[in-house]
Amino acid sequence: MERIGMPAVHICAITPVAQMVGSNRILPAQKIINPVGNADLSPAEEKKLRRSIVEKALNALQTEIEEQRIFY
């Protein structure tokens, strides 16, 4: 996607792999088996958490970068 000019955010638990394969905009996921969630939280809290991660991802899409970056 990045190659054709479309920004993409890679939400991924194992960030070294994302870096290795060349993802430019990387966002650490919660867990491998639960990337944008947390089963320990109540559904309402979990959705809030998911929203905060997705908002970070959208911010990353709007951020100019020169090289690979992990958006913590």
Next chain:
Amino acid sequence: MIRVVHYLNQFFGGIGAENKAHVEPQVIEGPVGPGRAIQNEFGDWGVVVATVVCGDNYFAENIEKASQEVERLISTYHPDLVMAGPAFHAGRYGIACGAVCKTVQDKLGIPTVTAMYKENPGSDLFRSDVYIIETGESARLMGDAISKMGKFAYRLVTGQKIGSPSEEGYFPRGLLVNEISDKPGAERVIDMLLLKLRGEPFESEVPRPIYDRVRPAPPIRKIGVATIALVTDGGLVPKGNPDKIEIRTATHFGRYDIKNIDALNPTDYEVSHEGYDSVFVRQDPNRLVPVDVMRDLEKEGLIGKLHDKFYSTTGVANIVEVMKKLGKAIAEELKAEGVSGALLTST
């Protein structure tokens, strides 16, 4: 007698399957599972004094912390050699094996060897740091892998000269070693070119890296009018898996309609992916493909539009070249449909 500590994941360590992928590092005295085969391979010259076992998810999600914990456990045995795996095509396991070997080598100065298949991400991440013997893809080839590891380990730990990657069977480490050749470079490259033109196999003297770097795309300026798409390699598919996305080594992807859907309903989806325990995602698919939150953001005007399809394939035991093609196809489709940016969620 050479003292060896062996590293295994939870599966080969006999703790459990994906359901135990979260277990923290622990020690078992003596050899376990494949470690027994290693012990047999050693015969008289070595003994597996202990086995350190760790869950693949625990390690992959806490690489630094887990590496240190494993290194501490290993150090109490004062081994002469550490071996890890073989990991074959198991990605998280390969990463753990590479990380354990690197940490032990760097912190304890102990020689290490591990082994995995060429498509294992662990081989790309760690081949420059540690000796990784090349294995076939499947654990059915365990006997062959153990034999290669054992023979190499003996040469390594007894201080013998280690030959080139192709001689010894390990992945090239990115080291340029000067060798004397009977032919000048110009002749060698013409020979290679002629082989290539005839479609015959040849060996490059300086292989290109597999992963290229792409210039970052410009950011989205007006996200309030932009269409954003959701893409995943977590293998989420509609119930019945209509496109028959494979549970591993995927050859294609699917596009799934989410127009007018406010949140993914667990009864409508399943997971076709054997590389992770999908219980949480099956309970609530929005944990993988966050349609619910994206729809809220769309309604609030914070994004222009959530693209009316999500794209899905399965990212386990894949061939890099195949995935490159799928990625290209997905990107081109998204572009043609007016999508400005995407979120890709990986498991």
